[in-house]
């Protein structure tokens with residue numbers, strides 16, 4: 227099959243990825259399905275693996291963990307998918323299923339977790355195999371593959387962050403920083419009757435947030451929100467500014483950190499954090515990913531995206547690194 231492979235890590239400008247035409251097409255084992263990939267979202271994490279910010283776990287490696295496609299082959303024991311079904315695959319390729327985290331619904335903390343496009347081959351190829359228990363059924367979601375692909379990473383991550391925020395209808399949720407995950411958070415909140423307060427400096431992002439239903443758009447760090455917030459989901463990698471978000475929370479409020487990296491977090495005034503909770507988003511898990519897919523059957527989860535042809539992957543990654551892409555996400559169209 228055709229695939230983009232990574233054999234050694236290097237800055238993306240040095241073009242560490244290579245297209246091959248003769249990569250072995252994977253065959254599904256008994257509990258696996260094979261997905262003919264239609265689209266795969268391009269993520270910052272792919273860049274981190276290609277450039278060596280994260281270690282290389284196998285070589286050659288096919289990157290890509292935001293996969294949407296059609297089942298074209300199933301293993302002998304598969305019962306929940308059939309050929310022709312739409313299926314998706316997220317960052318969570320597999321967890322052990324038996325550790326203390328897996329048996330308590332916290333498989334995102336499983337020490338034996340395997341991640342798509344890092345520990346095993348991912349989605350920048352024509353086919354991928356997935357364990358049926360970890361693939362997401364996408365029949366009935368009224369979206370095309372170009373929209374289903376990003377739903378498999380920023381979409382499902384947004385739902386996990388949302389769950390950590392413990393909000394109920396009528397509550398007020400703040401979002402600081404606006405990217406694809408924040409976009410989906412506004413959509414989730416909209417769908418579930420939660421008021422959203424978005425804080426971003428970008429004019430373009432303010433317009434998008436207003437358009438998709440944010441109650442208030444401004445700069446929480448400068449002016450503060452108009453009223454205390456029940457939870458805030460935080461994206462900037464700037465630890466020094468985080469205390470301002472804690473101050474904007476109502477008593478018993480929850481701050482959820484959704485950024486991948488952060489500068490040192492400093493708290494100068496303990497009184498501003500007393501009685502409040504800080505949580506962090508870590509990997510993704512099936513229960514929240516499935517909840518996101520269910521919500522996408524009722525709430526429009528399409529996103530502004532830029533479509534790239536298969537041959538353009540490396541250029542797309544370079545564009546996203548340089549911040550040259552105006553759209554919220556980039557998607558590699560494959561099938």
Ligand SMILES: [Zn+2]
Nearest residue numbers: 269271292379
């Ligand atoms: Zn991703």
Ligand SMILES: [Zn+2]
Nearest residue numbers: 322325328336
């Ligand atoms: Zn486990």
